[in-house]
Amino acid sequence: MIYADNAATTPVSDSVLQAMLPYFSKEFGNPSSLYASGRRAKRALESARETVADCLDARPDEIFFTSGGSESDNWAIKMSAKKGKETGKTHLITSEFEHHAVLHSLRSLESGGFTVSALSVHEDGIIRPEELKAALRPETALVTVMTANNEIGTIQPISEIGALCRGAGIPLHTDAVQAAGILPLDVKAMNVDFLSLSAHKFHGPKGVGALYIRKGAGISGLMDGGAQERGLRAGTENVAGIVGLAVALKEACENRKACADRLTAMRDRLIQGALKIPGTRLNGDPVKRLPGNVNLSFEQVEGEALLLLLDQNGICASAGSACTAGSLEPSHVLRAIGLSEPLAHGSLRLTLSCQNTEAEVDEILQILPDVIMRVRSLSSQ
Ligand SMILES: Cc1ncc(COP(=O)(O)O)c(C=O)c1O
Incomplete structure (x- = not known):
């Protein structure tokens, strides 16, 4: 069998699997528990956070673990929209060829009173920063443009788009699910406020991802419940998955x-x-x-x-x-x-x-x- 569908998902690498295994059995503690096994799980979680932050040139407290790319996209978009609405900003910008996790999040916001501008994609599969610049409005709450497309693989000029957004004081989210582990990702050089990634695209496990939230970008959480992830993402952490994500991302970045x-x-x-x-x-x-x-x-x-x-x-x-x-x-x-x-x-x-x-x-x-x-x-x- 020749597997040539790695944009859909990738096999978990052996070293990732080995790193994950103890957290299903011997090290099964809940990171919120105060006794020793809980503390060990918590340490594994925080060490994974540091690894992910290192790979993105971010700070550990800017990394939040999620259930994957779809959740990260939903979180960044819906909560930025909510924040924008508080100050009367109800306009959102995207591109026509985003993943459905982005497009359908925006569609649900449209039915809640938001206006969405979708930038056209040129024949080469790349959007033009000058067209983005022309679409920015004082009432724009968020721009969301993917780093690389999942079907045709084209890479977008994110740093340039980010510089334009920064200049206009508008936050930028990028869906980097297809780019993480493959392209160099430096959240500072990219000028992004939010970045989504998903472990199963770079030889990590399915059902685990991360959202980078720039310190000061200040959006609220999508999930209500317990105080996990510094109160922003409720739910007992997928410790094995998060350990796997971090090992996979580190390996991908090193190689x-x-x-x-x-x-x-x-x-x-x-x-x-x-x-x-x-x-x-x-x-x-x-x-x-x-x-x-x-x-x-x-x-x-x-x-x-x-x-x-x-x-x-x-x-x-x-x-x-x-x-x-x-x-x-x-x-x-x-x-x-x-x-x-x-x-x-x-x-x-x-x-x-x-x-x-x-x-x-x-x-x-x-x-x-x-x-x-x-x-x-x-x-x-
Ligand atoms: C660009 C892009 N965004 C988001 C997702 C969704 O990620 P997940 O499967 O982790 O929810 C995918 C998965 O195919 C993707 O390719």
Whole structure:
């Protein structure tokens, strides 16, 4: 089996698993308990917080653990909106191709009286800071723009956007779920106030993430209940998951440069090879994209059929369509960069991690042309 769907999720690495295991059994204490095992769990939690803060150039008291990217996005957006509303700020800015955790959070705020401006995404899959500048208003409560897109991998000019927001006194949230552990993330250089990440995208466990909240950004918590996470995120902490997140992020940060170089070489080899198939295009900028992301569209190809045939050949990948209420909706990301509906339907996302090998890339390139030919001949029958 060749796993080429690392943007969907990644396998937990062995060292991460080993670091987590004691916290399910021997070290099962609740970090809020005052006796020794509770104190040890608390220490593990705080040490994880320091590790995450180090990787982001943040302070430990700016890191809050959550259940993943979706919760972090919901928290930053909804609580910034709540804060804005207190001073009459009811305008929010985003881009058209954010993850649904962002877009649907904004949609629910719209029905509560907020106005949302969605910046258009250019054909290269990158938004333009000058267009963001023009959209800023005195009543803007928050700007939320992702660091890198989950489908086409394009990297956004976050530091520039952040500088514009800072200049206007408007907070900036970035969904860095696809970028964490892969791109260098420095919250100060990025000029961000809030940053979301999720462990399962960088060889950590599922169901655990973090939100960076800049000291002084002052938003309230999303979850009501106990006083965990300095009173801002109620609920007994997922100690094993948080330990796993920190180990995975540390490993990813330590190996980042070498891994990115390897991935870039594999990605470009895959792109060049795939583009030899007639009627193929690459979606998104060829360079300003995540080092492991390949997103292609094939003329006269139905994405679902393509995925099934690839699966039969042992290749796990994904397409730019999501099954919504029984009908296949073309991806909002591919539509946002101007793809026609048929091309959006005929898309394929292959996302590599450093656990992939060059031999696997070669195997994909060997199988892909045949599979495309078969899908085309089936659809023309
Ligand atoms: C860009 C982006 N944001 C948010 C999420 C949601 O993260 P989680 O699965 O941890 O809730 C994902 C997951 O696919 C993502 O790719």
